[in-house]
Amino acid sequence: MEDFFTNLGLGFSVAFTLKNLFWCFMGALIGTAIGVLPGVGPVATMALLLPVTYYLSPEGALIMLAGIYYGAQYGGSTTAILVNLPGEASSVATALDGYQMARQGRAGPALAICAIGSFIAGTIATCLIVLAAPPLTAMAQQFTPAAFFSLMVLGLVLAIVMASGSLLKAVGMILLGMLLGLIGTDVNTGNTRFTFGISDLFDGIGFVIVAMGVFGMAEIVGNIGNTERRDLLSSKVSHLYPTRDDMKRSSGPILRGTLLGSLLGVLPGAAATLSSFASYALEKRLSGVPAKFGTGMIEGVAGPESANNAAAQTSFIPMLTLGIPASPVMAMMIGGMMIHGIQPGPQVMQQKPALFWGLIVSMWLGNLMLLVLNLPLIGIWVKLLMVPYRLLAIAILFFCCIGVYSLNNLATEVHFMAFFGVLGYIFVKLRCEAAPLLLGFLLGPLMEVYMRRAMLLSRGDPYVFIDWNNQKLSLGFLIVSLVVVVVLVLLPNMRKAREVAFKEE
Amino acid sequence: MRRREFLAASAAAAATGLAGTRASAQAASWPDKPVKLILPYAPGGATDAIGRPWAEALSKAFGQQFVVENRGGAGGMIGTEAVAKAAPDGYTLLLTPNATLTVLPTLRKTPYDPVKSFAPIARVGDLVCGFVVHPSVGVKTMPELIAYAKKNPGKLVYGSAGLGTATQLRIEMLKWKTGVDILHVPYRGSADALNDLLPGTVQMMNEIVVLPHVKAGKLILLNINHSTRNPDFPDVPTLTELGIKDADVPIWYSILAPTGTPEDIIAKLNEKIVELAKTDDMKAKMRTINVEVPSQKPSEIADFIGVDTKRNAELIKAANIKLE
Numbered sequence: 012m013e014d015f016f017t018n019l020g021l022g023f024s025v026a027f028t029l030k031n032l033f034w035c036f037m038g039a040l041i042g043t044a045i046g047v048l049p050g051v052g053p054v055a056t057m058a059l060l061l062p063v064t065y066y067l068s069p070e071g072a073l074i075m076l077a078g079i080y081y082g083a084q085y086g087g088s089t090t091a092i093l094v095n096l097p098g099e100a101s102s103v104a105t106a107l108d109g110y111q112m113a114r115q116g117r118a119g120p121a122l123a124i125c126a127i128g129s130f131i132a133g134t135i136a137t138c139l140i141v142l143a144a145p146p147l148t149a150m151a152q153q154f155t156p157a158a159f160f161s162l163m164v165l166g167l168v169l170a171i172v173m174a175s176g177s178l179l180k181a182v183g184m185i186l187l188g189m190l191l192g193l194i195g196t197d198v199n200t201g202n203t204r205f206t207f208g209i210s211d212l213f214d215g216i217g218f219v220i221v222a223m224g225v226f227g228m229a230e231i232v233g234n235i236g237n238t239e240r241r242d243l244l245s246s247k248v249s250h251l252y253p254t255r256d257d258m259k260r261s262s263g264p265i266l267r268g269t270l271l272g273s274l275l276g277v278l279p280g281a282a283a284t285l286s287s288f289a290s291y292a293l294e295k296r297l298s299g300v301p302a303k304f305g306t307g308m309i310e311g312v313a314g315p316e317s318a319n320n321a322a323a324q325t326s327f328i329p330m331l332t333l334g335i336p337a338s339p340v341m342a343m344m345i346g347g348m349m350i351h352g353i354q355p356g357p358q359v360m361q362q363k364p365a366l367f368w369g370l371i372v373s374m375w376l377g378n379l380m381l382l383v384l385n386l387p388l389i390g391i392w393v394k395l396l397m398v399p400y401r402l403l404a405i406a407i408l409f410f411c412c413i414g415v416y417s418l419n420n421l422a423t424e425v426h427f428m429a430f431f432g433v434l435g436y437i438f439v440k441l442r443c444e445a446a447p448l449l450l451g452f453l454l455g456p457l458m459e460v461y462m463r464r465a466m467l468l469s470r471g472d473p474y475v476f477i478d479w480n481n482q483k484l485s486l487g488f489l490i491v492s493l494v495v496v497v498v499l500v501l502l503p504n505m506r507k508a509r510e511v512a513f514k515e516e
Numbered sequence: 517m518r519r520r521e522f523l524a525a526s527a528a529a530a531a532t533g534l535a536g537t538r539a540s541a542q543a544a545s546w547p548d549k550p551v552k553l554i555l556p557y558a559p560g561g562a563t564d565a566i567g568r569p570w571a572e573a574l575s576k577a578f579g580q581q582f583v584v585e586n587r588g589g590a591g592g593m594i595g596t597e598a599v600a601k602a603a604p605d606g607y608t609l610l611l612t613p614n615a616t617l618t619v620l621p622t623l624r625k626t627p628y629d630p631v632k633s634f635a636p637i638a639r640v641g642d643l644v645c646g647f648v649v650h651p652s653v654g655v656k657t658m659p660e661l662i663a664y665a666k667k668n669p670g671k672l673v674y675g676s677a678g679l680g681t682a683t684q685l686r687i688e689m690l691k692w693k694t695g696v697d698i699l700h701v702p703y704r705g706s707a708d709a710l711n712d713l714l715p716g717t718v719q720m721m722n723e724i725v726v727l728p729h730v731k732a733g734k735l736i737l738l739n740i741n742h743s744t745r746n747p748d749f750p751d752v753p754t755l756t757e758l759g760i761k762d763a764d765v766p767i768w769y770s771i772l773a774p775t776g777t778p779e780d781i782i783a784k785l786n787e788k789i790v791e792l793a794k795t796d797d798m799k800a801k802m803r804t805i806n807v808e809v810p811s812q813k814p815s816e817i818a819d820f821i822g823v824d825t826k827r828n829a830e831l832i833k834a835a836n837i838k839l840e
Contacts, residue, residue, distance in 0.1 A: 058559035058586060065572060152715040196591075198702050201623070201679040201839030210597070210627065213590035279711055333714065334728060336707045342560030349565045352804040356728025420587060421594075460704070467701050468673060468717065 018368050019141060025369025026376055031074050034067065038075035039377045042082015043384065046089065049096040049227060049407065050219055050414015053083035057343040061350065069351035070366050074373040076347045077327070080340050081374065084323045085129055085381050088316055089392060092121045094407055096227035098414065100218050100284040101319035103449050104291040106226060107173075108304060108311030115307050118393050119251035124261050124309055125316045126385045127253075132269040132317035133378030136324035139273050140331075140371055147325065148332045151277040153484060156468060157475045159278075160461035161488035163454045166285045168492045169292040170450040172499060175305040181447045184438075188451025191216065195456075199463050211423040220424055221452055223411050224431020225438060225445040231404045232436045251390055257309050264294045264314035272321030277328050279337035288450055290318035324374060331367060333357060543606070543780035550581040552608045553771075556595025556616055558588035561705075562724070562805070566641045566769050567611045569801045573792050574785075582609075591680070592616040593626055600628035604635075604776035609785075611640065614768050615681065618824040622832050623680050623839040630825065634772040636817035637782050638789035641807040642766035644742040645686065645724045646752065648735040650716040658738045658758050665696035673699045674720035675709035679839060682767045683709070685828065686722040686741060688835035689763050690755075724806050742766050746806070765827070769807075770817055786814055 025031060041060075045051045057076050064072035084101060091102040092109035105125070112121040139147070154162075167185060174181030194205045195215030206212040253261070268290040275286035294314040295304045304311050327344075329335045334355030336342035345355045353363060360367050395403075415428045438445055469475035477486050553571050557563045564586065571582040587595030596616040602608035617630040628634075647658075653672065655661045665672055676684035679702050691698055701718055703709035706725060712718045713726070714734060722741070727748070730737045740746050740754050743764055755763040771789065773782060792798050793809040802809055812820070831837075 054559065061559070061568065062572065062584070152711075155715075155717055156712070198678065198704055210590045210593055213593070214588070279708065329711075333710075334725065335710050335714075336560065339558060339560060342558070342707070346560040346564050346568075349805055350568060352801070354728050354804065355725075357732045357734065358728050419589060419594075420585065421589075464701055464703075467699070 015141060018364070019372065021364060022141075022368030022370075022372030025070055025365050026074065026372040030068070031071055031369065031373065032376070034071040034075040035078050035373045035377050036380055038078020039082040039380045039384065040078075042079040042084075043086040043089075043381065044082075045079070046083035046086020046098065048414060049090050049094075049098045049411050050223055051410075051417050052098065052219065052414075053080045054339045054343060055417045056083070057340065057347075061343070061346060064347055064350060069348070069353060069363075070369050072347050072351060073344065073366065073370050074377075076344055077370060077374060078377045080344075081133070081320065081323050081377055082381060084320060085125070085385070088125045088319075089122060092125070092312070093118060093392060093396060094227065094403070095230040096407065096411070097222050098219065100222065100449070100453060101287045101315075101322070103222060103226070103446060104173075104287040104315035105312055105319070107291065107446060108306070108308045110230075111305065111307035112309065112312065113396065117307065118396060119389050120253040120257050120309065121312050122389045122392060123252050123386065124257065124313050126382050126389075128261065128265045128268070128313045128317040129320040130378050130382040131265050132272060132321040133324055134375060135269050136273050136276070136321040137371060137375040137378070139325060140328060140374075141368075144328050144332050147274075147277045147328050150274075151279075151329060154278060155482060155485065156461045156464040157478075157482045158484035158488065160458060160465055161476060161485040161492070162278075162285070163458040163461060165488045165492045165495075166288065166450065166454045167458070168495050169285075169289055170447040170454075172292040172295060172495070173288065173450070174444050174447050175302070176442060176444055180441075180443045184443055184445070184448040185451035188448035188453075189455025189458075191221065191448075192452040192455040193459070198460055199467075209423075211421055215456070216427055217415075217418055217424065218449070218453060219418060220415055220428045221431050222449055223415065224428045225435030225448065227407065227411060228428065228432030229435025229439050229445070231407060232432065233439050234400065235404060251393065253309070260309055261313035263297075264290070264310045265317045267293060267297075268314040268317035269321045272318035272323075273325045275318075276322030276325035279329070279335075284319075284322075284453060286322040287315035287319040290314040320378075327371075327374070330355065331359065331370075334359070543778040543784075546606050546778075546781050546784070547578050547580040549607065550583050551578075551606070552585055553582050554585050554587050554595050554599050554608065554610050556587055556589075556592035556598075556610070556612055559586045562643060562767075563611065563613055563769070565805045566643070566802070566807055569798065570611065570640055570771070570789075570792075573798060574788070577788050577792060591620060591624075591678075593620065593624075593628075597627045599772070599774055600633035602774050604774040604778075606773065606777050606781035606785075608774065609637070610634070610772045611769065612772070613643070613682075614770075614821075614824055617770075617772075617821055619680055619682075619685065619828050619832075622825065622829045623837070630821060631818070633775055635775050635777050635782055636814045636821070637771045637773055638786045638814070639768060639770045639810055639812040639817055639820075640789060640793070641769040641802055641809050642742070643724055643769070644740060644746060644766055644806050644808060645682070645722050646727075646740045646746070646749075647687065647690070647720065647722050647738045648713075648726050648730060649738055650713060650719040651734070651736060652716045653719050655738075656736060658753070658755075661738055662694050662696055665694075665698055669697040670699055672720060673701055673718045674722075675701050675703055675713055675718035676721070677706040677709060677723075678702050678704060680832075680837060683722045684837070685831060685835075686763070686765070687720065688837065689765075689831055690760065692831065692834050693760050693763055727806065740764075742808075762827070765824075766808075768820075768824075782814055 045056045087099040087102040088105045090096040091106035092113050095106050095110040097103040097106045109121045170185050196203050196213050271290050272286040294310045295301045329337050330341040336345050348355050412425050415425050465475050555563045555567045571584045574582040599610035621630050655664050674687050706723050713721050729735045737752050790811045
């Protein structure tokens, strides 16, 4: 415990210098700005700013880069709520109820609860990093390929929970998403699948492209074709800030989301993204009125948003303790370290304690700055919805195209997004939900990779997924998945309740 | 009709003449606008770590920005193709590891020709790797590892950053030269593989980023993949010293221009890069990322591309590595 305070003290002494506070603020500000622009992601921005960090101290450089990341995570939910444009995988769950809230004139409370939930989640997750980085790292290393596979299975089961409409359609969308996710080069054999020889498809289609197409573009086309829907957006903006009742309803989801996000955030790749979906599914299950999810429930915003911010914080853990980048963003952070001649790895904590603890404390400061920065901005964002839709729609489309182009500097990818826009519009007309499709798209290919890796390592023995002695985690996830499926889908009375709820809509 | 053809022909002739003079004028004033340096991989990786210090140093040396542009995708093919098809005016250059030039073309049909599409400019770094093994295996040296693998064929598992990458090729080289059987599990990138190496899910890897873990005692470094030992690990032998011949191949990086780029510009760049490579600043920067910079003339690089391609093709055939 004494260590805890010495470390924290050291961190504060580094982060609280005028220079580093400035870079922290700049990072959070730039991050929020690019997060709000649909499609322009933190990776592209960090890559763009890497050369600038040459001229900063290593601490300042990393503090600013980190600020861009969590700022962008935060800003991403703003567009998800206001115009149904999740720029990041983690804001898809936020868009589900957040956008519905905005359409009911409750964009203000939705945005405010995002800021508050994110801040609370960020604070708790930062404390977790300080207190428990090594044990959390050890926990992450318990995950074998078999365990990851089973976690992905659980994730897909959650996708069924999330869906609010027809069960059959939800399963169909998951399967379609998984197929789309298989586009690209097979890791195990090097075969290219569903690419039609187009080299731009060899690495598959980016998540952002699919998400912006089926969510954002489809929504715009849908709104243009329907005057009533469109007018909903700008009419009756009630209060800007959450009511006492809103806060009460959100406190549970925020804490549960933080816990889920903190744990899943330590895992590599899409496992962290899973946290916001998992939180949404959890809140829906715990809620007395699950059928109302998807129609503007504040719990459905508070939970996922806290989960995604907590995960964003704890995803720094493997990078800081092991030097392993769990995501492209963390790879950029490592790039930032290497520019300053710091080799990422387990020795950073001992050799560069000022950098290590300074960065961690700056994350908390950054979260505080985001809160202070964004609460007053809410009024401006809400006013944005008053812009005539004929102008707003064009602006959104314009930024989408720029954002997608900035991913890889490829015009073809803008065409892909347009394709998914058309597909998304067809889905809207068929009353098929896009969220299960995206979850299938995200998890399907990972599931395949982990399954084949586990089978390769077990020399072809499928027992590896349910081996009690060596694969307790995997067995556990599979049992939970089975229980959820049985409870949700197969028990006749539950199913009936579900169908009734659907008809009521 | 005939008259029109004549006009077109003379116009074309004039254009060529004009282009000729323009080219030499260009070379003299080059660079008078920012130069694009395309890296065919996503930001944050080894290519980025090598490319950015060079872009910075070249910007300072020529007084024009050398702008890094990451064009990842298709194992490096997309970015490499972009440079192959760019205007050969000295304002679009490629910085790539050897994989796109001397490995990929053997495995896949590439939309460029590694020899005909490019004019080499300079070799900018050799990334020195080594084989590491997890302590749970219980071996401490390369002979012990080979003895262990011979006694337990197929029991050891190594992780790689993907099919056809150097992380696979070098260990396949070891398997081929020593006749041992080690199972290969491909990953998406080396960070992904490292996640499974540290807890011992896979036991072996050919990587450079793991060196801090070797220092921390979490992994054991068996050898260095380079002609000389690594000053940080003076006790670790090279493969040649261990009696495994022709296997000490680094991952080497070079800067190339599209074919047809004026000779003057290439010479100017090569001269400057060779000069910069000798500065203490650049040496120190490369040293921290375990890169050494051998100096080479453009013609030597062209020859080396041929040698490396042949060597890799031989290995790919022997190890039966297939992509399509």
